[in-house]
Amino acid sequence: MTGTLLVNNLAGLMIVTSMMVIAARKPTVSAGLYALQSLVLVGIFLSLASLFDAHELYMWSISSFITKVVLVPLIMYRAFRKMADPNADGGVISTALLMMIAAAIVLVSYFATAPVALPMLADLKPVLAVSLGHFLIGLLCIVSQRNILKQVFGYCLMENGAHLTLALLAYKAPELVEIGIATDAIFAVVIMALMARRIYRTMNTLDVQKLISLKG
Amino acid sequence: MDTFMLFLILLAIPLLTALVAFTCRWVGASRPVLTAVHTIGSTLLLLMSLYGVWAVYQQGELLAGHNWLHLDSLSSLFLAILGVIGFITGIYSIGYMNHELEEGEVSLKSLGTYYGFFHLFLFTMLLVITSNNLILMWAAIEATTLSSAFLVGLYGQQSSLEAAWKYIIICTVGVAFGLYGTVLVYANAANVMPNPGDAIFWSEVLKHANLLDSSLMHLAFIFILIGFGTKTGLFPMHAWLPDAHSEAPSPTSALLSAVLLNCALLVIIRYAILISAAIGPEFPQRLLLVFGLLSVAVAAFLILVQRDMKRLLAYSSVENMGLIAVALGIGGPLGIFAAMLHTLNHSLGKTLLFCGSGNVLLKYGTRDMNAVKGLLRVAPLSGALLAGGALALGGMPPFNLFLSEFMTVTAGIRGGYLWLVIVLLVLLTIVLAGLVRMIVMSVLGKQPDNVSKGELGWLTTAPLAVLMVLMVLMGTHIPQPVQQLLKQATTIVLNGDQAGIDELHALELPGAATEDSTTAAATSSHSAAQEMYRD
Numbered sequence: 162m163t164g165t166l167l168v169n170n171l172a173g174l175m176i177v178t179s180m181m182v183i184a185a186r187k188p189t190v191s192a193g194l195y196a197l198q199s200l201v202l203v204g205i206f207l208s209l210a211s212l213f214d215a216h217e218l219y220m221w222s223i224s225s226f227i228t229k230v231v232l233v234p235l236i237m238y239r240a241f242r243k244m245a246d247p248n249a250d251g252g253v254i255s256t257a258l259l260m261m262i263a264a265a266i267v268l269v270s271y272f273a274t275a276p277v278a279l280p281m282l283a284d285l286k287p288v289l290a291v292s293l294g295h296f297l298i299g300l301l302c303i304v305s306q307r308n309i310l311k312q313v314f315g316y317c318l319m320e321n322g323a324h325l326t327l328a329l330l331a332y333k334a335p336e337l338v339e340i341g342i343a344t345d346a347i348f349a350v351v352i353m354a355l356m357a358r359r360i361y362r363t364m365n366t367l368d369v370q371k372l373i374s375l376k377g
Numbered sequence: 378m379d380t381f382m383l384f385l386i387l388l389a390i391p392l393l394t395a396l397v398a399f400t401c402r403w404v405g406a407s408r409p410v411l412t413a414v415h416t417i418g419s420t421l422l423l424l425m426s427l428y429g430v431w432a433v434y435q436q437g438e439l440l441a442g443h444n445w446l447h448l449d450s451l452s453s454l455f456l457a458i459l460g461v462i463g464f465i466t467g468i469y470s471i472g473y474m475n476h477e478l479e480e481g482e483v484s485l486k487s488l489g490t491y492y493g494f495f496h497l498f499l500f501t502m503l504l505v506i507t508s509n510n511l512i513l514m515w516a517a518i519e520a521t522t523l524s525s526a527f528l529v530g531l532y533g534q535q536s537s538l539e540a541a542w543k544y545i546i547i548c549t550v551g552v553a554f555g556l557y558g559t560v561l562v563y564a565n566a567a568n569v570m571p572n573p574g575d576a577i578f579w580s581e582v583l584k585h586a587n588l589l590d591s592s593l594m595h596l597a598f599i600f601i602l603i604g605f606g607t608k609t610g611l612f613p614m615h616a617w618l619p620d621a622h623s624e625a626p627s628p629t630s631a632l633l634s635a636v637l638l639n640c641a642l643l644v645i646i647r648y649a650i651l652i653s654a655a656i657g658p659e660f661p662q663r664l665l666l667v668f669g670l671l672s673v674a675v676a677a678f679l680i681l682v683q684r685d686m687k688r689l690l691a692y693s694s695v696e697n698m699g700l701i702a703v704a705l706g707i708g709g710p711l712g713i714f715a716a717m718l719h720t721l722n723h724s725l726g727k728t729l730l731f732c733g734s735g736n737v738l739l740k741y742g743t744r745d746m747n748a749v750k751g752l753l754r755v756a757p758l759s760g761a762l763l764a765g766g767a768l769a770l771g772g773m774p775p776f777n778l779f780l781s782e783f784m785t786v787t788a789g790i791r792g793g794y795l796w797l798v799i800v801l802l803v804l805l806t807i808v809l810a811g812l813v814r815m816i817v818m819s820v821l822g823k824q825p826d827n828v829s830k831g832e833l834g835w836l837t838t839a840p841l842a843v844l845m846v847l848m849v850l851m852g853t854h855i856p857q858p859v860q861q862l863l864k865q866a867t868t869i870v871l872n873g874d875q876a877g878i879d880e881l882h883a884l885e886l887p888g889a890a891t892e893d894s895t896t897a898a899a900t901s902s903h904s905a906a907q908e909m910y911r912d
Contacts, residue, residue, distance in 0.1 A: 276592040296557055303550055312546050319553040323560055330564030333573050338512050342556070345516045349549055352523045356530065356545055360538050372539045375620045 164212040165284040171205045172291040175325070179295060179318050180263060183302045186250045188310040192237040195317055199229035202321055205288075206328055215332045221339045225324070228343040233317065233350055240354035241310050244361045249308040249368035259305060263298050270294035288329055296322030309360065309367050313353045320346050381441040383432060384448075387425050388503055394418025395496035402489025408478065411485075412471055415492045419467030422499065426460025429453065434862065440509065444578045447509030450865030454717060455506050455643050457862065458724045462635045463499050465840045469732045470495065470628040472836025476739050477626070482532065491531055491626070497524045498632065505640040509578050514644055515552070515559045518608060521637055522548040529625045529633075540617075540624035547617040551607025555644070558600030562651065565593045579647055583872075586654035594655045601648045602664055608641035611702060612672040615695045619679075622691035623744065627735025630687060634694040634731060635724035642701065642720065649705065650872050658708060666706030670797065672699025677804040680811035686734050686744045689815055690727065693770060696808055697723040703801065704785040705870075710881035712788035714867045719781035721863070722851060726770045726778055729844040733763035736837055737819065741828055746815060751824035756832045762841040764820045769848055771809035777851035855886050 178198035185191045203222050210218035252259065270293040274286065299319030303312045324342065327334065361367060397414050433439060433453040440447050448456065474491060477483045483491070501524050504517035522545060530541030566576035569588040575581035582589075607614035622630045649661045676696035683689035697719070704716035734744065736759045741749045753760035769776030772783075782805060789798040824830070832838055850856070855863075864881055871877045 273596065277590065277596075293557075296553070299553075300550065303546065309542065309546075316546075316549050316553065319550065320556075323553065323556045326557065327560045327564065330560070331567045331576075333567060334563070334577070335574070338577065341512055341516050345519050348523055349519065352526060353545060353549075356526060356538070356542055359530065359533070360542060363533065363538055364535055372542060374536050375539055375543075375624070 164208060168205055168208045168212065168285060169287045171201055171208065172288040172325070174201050175205070175295055175321070176263070176267065176291060176298070179298050179302075179321075180260065182314050182318065183252075183259060183298075183306070183311070184256050188241040188244075188308060188314075189238055191311065191314050192234045192241060195237070195314060196230050196234035198318075198321065199225065199234070202325060203230060205325065209328055209332060213332050217334065217336060218328060218332050220336045221328065224336070224340055224343060228347060229321070233347060236347070236350055236354065237310075237313065240358065244310065244358065244367060246308070246361075246365075246367035249366065251307060252305045252311075253307060254305050259301070262301060263294075266297045266301065267291065267294040270297065285329060289326065292322050292325035292329060294322075295325065298322075307368055307370055309357055309369050309372075312369070313350060313357070316349065316353070317346070378432075380432075380439050381446075383429060383439070384441050384446045384507060387429055388500065388507065390418060390421045390425055391496040391500035391503060394422075395493050395500060398489060398493035398496060402486060402493060405485075406489070408475070408485060408488065411489055411492055412475075415467065415495070416471065418496055419464050423460045423464035426456050426463075430457045430460075430862070434858065434865075438580075440580065444575075444580065445510050445513065446507050447578075447580060448507055449869055450862065451646070451869040452506045452643065454721065454862055454866040455639055456503075458639060458721060459499070459502055459506060459636050462632065462724055462728050465728060465844060466628040466631045466635075466732070467495070469631075469735070469837060469840040470626075472834055473626065473628055473732075473735050473739065476833065476837070487531060487533075490527065494524055494528050495629070495632075498528060498637075500524075502636055502640045506643065509580055511559050511563050511577055511579055511582070514579070514647070515556050518555065518605065518641060518644060519549065519552050521640065522552065522608070525629070525633065525637065528629045529621045531626055531629070532624070537624040540620035544617045544621040547614070548608055551604055551614055553604070554600050554607070555604025558597045558604055558648070561593055561597040561600065562589075562648070565590050565597075579651065583651055583654060586651055589652075589655040591656050594652050595660060598648065598652045598661055598664065601652075602645060602661075602668065605641045605644045605648075606668060609638050609645060609702075610672075610695045610698045611668045612675045612695065612699065615672065615676075618695060619688045619691040622694065622731075623685055623687035627687070627731050627738060630690075630734075631728040631731035634691070635728045638694060638698055639720055639724060642698065646705065646870060650870055654872055662706045662708050664706075665702045666797070669699045669702025669704075669706055670800070672696065673703065673801065673804050674699075677807040677811070680808055681814070683811070684746050686737060686746050686749065686815065686819065687731070688744075689746075689811065690730050690734060693730075693808065693812070694723075694727060696804075697727070697770075700782070700785060700801075703797075704781075704788065707785070707788045707792045707794060709788060709792055710867060710871060710877040710884070711784060711791060713870045714863060714881060714884065715781050715784035715788050717863045717866045717870075718784065719778070721859075722777040722781050722848070725844055725848050725851065726766060726776075729762065729766040729841055729848065730770060732837070732841055732844075733759060733766055736833055736841075737763070739833055739837070741825075746818045748825075749819040750822040752820045754824040755828050755830055758832055758838050759841065760820050762838070762845055764816045765845055766841075766848070767812045767816050767820075769852075771812040772805055773809070775849065775852045777848045780852055780855075860886055 182191045182194045203226050206222040271290040274290045299315045303315030430453045438449040501520040508514040526541050526545045530537050566582045567573040570576050570585050610618040676692045679692045701716045704712045772779050
């Protein structure tokens with residue numbers, strides 16, 4: 162029982178860290194917080210591995226550590242520190258409102274996952290709800306932030322949420338699946354960072370509200 | 378040829394071409410070298426795709442690489458589209474990009490980048506079509522975004538960069554929903570299938586679809602439709618599409634609209650088959666119907682008010698994808714067949730129009746329909762082809778899109794969706810009005826003084842002429858092998874519904890035969906449709 166308690170608590174911590182990623186003003190700080198969140202995710206993988214006695218999940222923890230805790234935050238930190246646009250920092254809604262929306266999302270996710278009937282999930286239902294909620298909080302990050310670099314974090318949060326669901330429901334998945342998803346995420350972050358840099362150089366802004374010449 | 382070799386060569390051609398093109402760019406190769414690499418790559422891909430389609434036609438379903446790669450009649454239809462459209466846009470690209478290079482719009486380095494990403498983009502789409510692995514299918518869709526984002530932003534102007542950013546963010550986020558849906562299906566299958574290792578393969582999960590959890594599959598289909606629907610351009614997730622299609626170089630716009638949207642659609646169809654087998658077809662069909670009809674409705678009104686020619690065509694893509702979704706939502710052998718036929722027809726028509734709009738852009742230097750006048754006088758052949766293509770896209774006989782739209786309407790009436798069909802016909806009339814408005818504004822009228830007379834060369838007109846011939850052919854007499862391919866693709870989607878398959882084989886095509894074999898109700902709707910087309 163302590164195993165499931167640990168997993169459920171760590172899942173709660175995922176939500177807390179993702180709120181910190183969103184609330185941080187500077188993208189470089191968010192990169193560090195994202196690394197912290199990924200570390201929590203690796204912690205969940207490890208606890209699940211011992212809980213289910215799943216060898217594959219130990220392998221996942223290692224590859225996730227390399228890609229999510231080290232590589233992706235490092236790429237983001239190095240790419241983002243050269244770009245700064247103080248006008249674009251902050252969100253379109255206040256942090257307090259952001260928290261309330263996030264809470265509502267988690268609540269909705271809890272009810273959405275309630276009818277799912279899989280035997281292994283009896284004690285881990287809250288984690289499933291958190292993983293779905295986490296995915297949607299990533300979306301919240303993208304729509305609520307003005308800085309285009311913060312939108313990249315939104316994608317990363319969504320990806321972490323999907324990853325947690327995968328670990329929870331399909332811990333027997335071959336290692337290749339996990340590597341495939343992780344590699345794809347790295348490429349996505351690299352391409353987004355390159356594109357953001359081209360935008361920054363051409364338009365000298367990171368503010369999504371300045372990117373409005375196309376409409377209709 | 379060994380099946381695995383077939384897949385290997387098929388996938389290797391665009392990937393190697395891309396690598397060679399990037400290498401040429403890096404060592405600073407000249408334009409003729411780059412063009413030669415691109416031409417060889419495009420031609421080989423066409424030949425190999427058609428060979429692949431032929432192999433499926435002869436041998437049926439192909440599986441290789443420990444079930445990772447898969448080609449059945451459904452995907453070979455999409456493979457045929459990829460091969461043909463890839464080749465035609467490839468040839469058109471040469472004329473178009475050479476012109477842009479001479480005008481100084483792009484540098485020689487950008488040309489290398491363009492050809493490199495062009496083939497990389499084809500490779501990722503090929504991976505979507507041939508993948509049997511659910512996670513790989515998702516990863517390949519994601520990769521199509523990443524490989525085409527630079528094509529969209531190629532010109533490096535503010536507006537094109539903005540379009541590229543919107544494209545990459547909206548599509549990655551959308552496709553993340555697709556990942557969530559994929560994970561739900563895979564995880565559920567892994568829990569209930571006798572051999573969990575097989576749960577990742579579409580063809581294996583389909584055999585055990587009845588074991589899947591009902592509430593999870595409902596949830597999964599919502600995620601799948603939102604996710605891959607973003608990439609297909611369904612309302613309300615279509616926001617990236619008009620920007621990306623209008624800002625990209627014209628041959629890329631054609632490739633995005635005629636091949637990429639289909640690839641995402643193929644993934645939706647794959648999941649619709651799977652989830653229909655698990656929870657019955659009602660839920661997936663209802664969702665497809667709602668999203669499809671909304672897409673047609675919103676796009677129809679936006680087509681009517683556009684000033685930018687390429688944005689207008691982009692909204693027409695939203696409309697046509699919506700129409701295909703509606704046909705799938707109506708379902709049954711006739712509805713699904715109409716969807717398959719329309720997918721093929723739309724790809725031909727939209728490639729013609731985007732390439733035609735490319736000629737307009739080269740000639741006039743703008744896409745603004747208030748400035749583009751008298752194309753028929755400036756470049757008579759391009760003008761006539763563009764006008765013919767626009768009428769075809771609006772659903773005028775004797776072109777191919779009329780046939781598939783008519784079949785959708787017939788399927789709707791047979792399925793008891795009378796009100797839906799009436800709404801649909803009104804919307805299609807609005808679309809036709811929008812396209813006729815484009816012809817009147819840009820193709821007809823007086824020639825401006827500052828534009829020189831004359832065509833741009835055979836490389837930019839011949840592809841259009843070839844497409845026009847194909848469209849008339851598909852509208853008047855569908856070749857027997859194509860009919861077979863479409864029917865077999867429909868059979869896959871019907872997934873063992875024997876009554877439906879029998880009905881499908883009784884279906885007679887095209888033109889006159891179709892009209893004879895349909896019911897009296899359908900015939901009356903035909904005349905109603907004719908009346909609407911006349912205004």
